[in-house]
Amino acid sequence: MSQKINSLDYNGTSQDLINYSDMMRDSMPSHYVPNKQKPVLHDNKVQCIFVFGARGSGKSFLIEQYAEWYYRRYITPLYLWGARSNENVFMGVNKNCGYHWNEMIGRQEKLLEMADSEIQRENIQKMLLNAKNSLHCNCRNTYPVSWLVPDYWEFSNLKQYNTCWFDKTEYIIALNDKKINKPYNELTLIQRDELDHGKLEKPRHLQTELIRVCPFTVPSNPKKSEEFGNQFLKYLLDARKEHRWLVMNPLMFLTADDKFKTISNIITRLPVWMEDHFQPNTPESVGKLRGINNSIPYNEWTKQEKNWHKAVLVFSELRTLAPTNKFSPETKSSMSKRSIVDLSAELRHKNLYLIGDLQSSEDLNESIKPLSDFVVIKNATQQLLGKEYFYFLQGIEKRRNSMLMKITHGQYVDLNKAPSQYKQYLDRFIPRIQELPVNKAFVVWHNNEYKLITVNGASWHHKQEGESLQSITRITWKLNKDQEKLQNVEEYSEQTIKPHDNSKKQNVLAVMKWCVEEFIRSSGWLEVVQNLKKKVELGELPLTSVSDLDHKTISNKIRKDDKMKSNLEIAKKMKDKPSEEIINALKW
């Protein structure tokens, strides 16, 4: 990190100052500085970060906030794995939630001024307080995205999305910011209608290629792997040059095999690509980048030139990529697991940062865990945190009690018996892990230091439940002609599912058959339902209507099918036998 001494009463020459800061740029203070006193993120040394927390604890808000921090420092982001919903393509989407939010608060504040009864005032105040304390999408910005997708898709409406106004709000904000000068009420009725449907073209200077589809060949054999490597490398280098996000999402793969082959191919070859193409700049190479023959001294480099050799890998839902050994060792994801374990050890030497999130610390492969610089703990139960962070959870409880003793001068030792204002006070500074608000998290370092942080999310739109990339951007995709012929598994994209498709029926039958076998292996229908969801998430079973059913409905549905019913009877008669023996005896 460069040390600034500009403010001192320095009597040397400015060249001395330049030399000094050049020499000091990677130096560290020789005394110990507590982690808490340093910024959590930095871009001068490789960082490896894991985020733990329950479902709905706001993990992806934090992941995206951190990823954006690196991106803004020109560390090339490779967001290659996320929830199966194209969630990580959303940096190309801005719904101006921040603007709408402020409008709503403004309206409530006005109502508060005009309130004519105490009850009304109290209610509005309560609403405002609630709103201000919540973690919500505050989107106000977009970034260009290079979206890696297998080449079996054909896209529509991409150009429209990249060249037209998103909606009326975007138009009004651009007007307020003086980027355009035609007031909304001067638009014709037809233009207003086009604006509402995302079809009104923007002026040239405001058009950007926000979402760029980057098709690739699935590396299913050596020849295709070579092809894939060339394509991927080109997309990666373009993304760095143009300061774009490079993203990929499991949703776009038709089969688990394609998905895991692709991701493990990338992870396995990334160290070599980094070695070959991500070397730190030199004064000469910066000159070359700028297209001139002169050398450019370090202190004149831009942030982009300084961080040219760095990249950050972002893996949301890391569990589906690197499951522990106890979690279905035979699965196809072991392909990617092996490669991620190998890669993790090399991160530091390859200028690769890593951010990953998981529900439970025990989901993470044992060999990867010790490589992290710190972990971030969001709202979680003792069970989710596992043995490893149990001490931390306990430490927080102890600290709360000792602080209670201190502030009450020994009057109270048990928070449960103390007046509620003490709990409220402690909740602000040192909340329990099990009660962490969604906008708070603990950063925990290996030496047990910790710090409570506030989560704000990133500046693009955070995908809400029930939203899809298609519904928001109007971009759609379907299988291209060649693929359609080859295709015999169920299509995942909403657009491509045909209601009378025979393969859909077969998938449902296959899933139900699996359910019968799983019922024999497991303790009951509840467990079957849970395991089914996991398998579908991992892409090992096709997504069908069956995975949305509860345990009672599934078991009823299965009993209505004669073959399934008779197989369940066979299983009942053999109930004392080992489950594999029973499964082998079934008659399909």
Ligand SMILES: [Zn+2]
């Ligand atoms: Zn938003």
